[in-house]
Amino acid sequence: MSIKADANVQRWIATLPPISWALRQAREMLIGTLRQGPIPQHVAFEMDGNRRFAKNNHIETIEGHNMGFEALAKVLEVCYKCGVKVVTVYAFSIENFNRPKSEVSGLMKMAKLKLEQLCQHGELLDRYGAGIRVLGERDMIPDDVLPFVDRAIEMTKHNTDAVLNICFPYTSRAEMTAAIKATVDEFSMPAEPAATPFSQARITETIRSKQPKRAEPSLPTLREDSPDPAAKSDVDDSVSSTTTLNPGSPQTEAKGKGKAMPFKDAESITVDSINSHMYTADCPPLDIFIRTSNVMRLSDFMLWQCHEDTHIFFLKCFWPEMDLWHFIPVLLEWQWRQKKEREGRSGRRLKTE
């Protein structure tokens, strides 16, 4: 219980008027200072170490999670004040469902409570201009938590200055799988015909009425030309399907329909098309990835997003200990590297000139 007592004493000292005023001024000063340099647009946190922190300090596991939430609130405040646009946090992994039942239900209860509190303070969140989004497998959220999730999203929908992504039942592999699936879906749906005042049915009708005799002899050859569609390539498929639909004159039909293939070309799939189906599609690229508690793994979080130009930091502190003073060295080092990179680039340019 000593950790709690310590925290209480600290809080009591911090609330003494002169000290709280000085602390606030110092924070303002620091944040204002950091804003002078480049600011990351997108920061991701893997909040690791709540349980180990609780164990080391002999407090309940759920109390550790509670303190972790408090730390998150502090860090978010710093981030948004500095001007970070998107913060992504890993709240709950799909694998976490394997934890002891009591802990999972405790976490869910906490999620419900926090989201409920969020809803009560809707206008306070507005001050940061932060909109909440929940990323992950929606159908895995327990039924009793889901309404709270929806309400929190709904209430902060109009905030577009900043985004808080909460990854809740999430794993990166599930995300990538979903993105690939969505891409395949997109490209295997027949392409919608362009809106046009001309009616295909009318055209075929006219053609048929104009050339009633020629259509008859062309039918047998048609059947030969369109056997089992599965055995042929896509282009053949498209021809055979159009011809079977309109048994008019196959040659002209095929030529006229050449542009409007029933499927989009699979070869036109690029990294961007998969990227556009990721949960973070409309977020800026990930600049900083922070994982606490000295574990050096990504652990199925932001695998696709940590691709390049993401600076990955593994911090030694446990997540509940995370605050401004742990975050600032990271930000400073990132700014320093950014400066180095820019110098390196301009130096190279000078050399080549």
Place this chain on the structure above:
Amino acid sequence: MPFQTKDTGGMNPREREELLKPYLPAAPRLHEASIKRKQHSNKTASGLGVRNVLKKQLYALSFALIHAIFSVYIRIRIACHAVYLRIVSVLYHHHHTPEYIQRDVSGLSRKPKHLSVILNLEEGGKRVDAKEKLISEVADIAAWCASAGIQMLSVYERTGILKDEMQQSHREISAKLRNWFGKYQAPDLHLHSPNMEVVHPSYYSAPAHKGAAEYGIAIMLVAEDDGRESMVDLSKVLTVMAQKNKLSPADITADVIDNELTSSVMAEPDLLISFAPYVDLQGYPPWQIRLTEIYCEQDNQSVEYQVFVNALRKYAQATFKLGK
């Protein structure tokens, strides 16, 4: 979202809001911003403007100061790390003797089966000997792995220059291994690369039974194309199959993708060593690094044996638990 969660149990929302007031930004951006702007335009060139300018100057000054201090700190840190690595590498030099490396790793409780490294082409490959240097680095690491008993090594190099002439790379790495182990004890080297034929030793014939392939070392050369691009290629194949009704999009599961990427690109490595000053994945295959332990010696610039050993030590200490 700064909730002081601990004492909020018995509070009502109003009390909580009171608690938060000092931490909140001065003015809500949405509602009061427009009002504020109006007031601002009314008081033209008031004291507020001067104060803001002064404040900005102060921030700029302290920014310069903080970064100056930080820059000094980081330079000292780099120097300290460099000195430390120098000293340790002199004390524990491997002397190109596999037995020394075996001794170094013998105390470790577990070793990675599949090690991966990220290497850089020096100065973007502009220097003539950049490729040779890279191959000699790969050969060194291969020798360390062979001595430490790691049989699978994957080398990620962004541009894929190593894949150009695999026969030549194979020759050079084999020569180095013979240097280390002696002509007859050198392990057989198998050089793999996604979508390319495996390069075996010239005297190599396919093993009669499965166990025979157990000795030797396999090196997998991976480049940027094998990362995100490989997933794009997989999507293309899946799309074509879906278009021909050979598969429904609902059949695509993580297992299917995992199976395909594992067999056509590479499996998930156990340990990834970055020899750069900080962790930079440079487009490393995203699917495969899910649970990979990442090791990076802070501020280190070059491929050093000591980094390799430190990484193995750290890996042995790391506790492994998925979701727990």
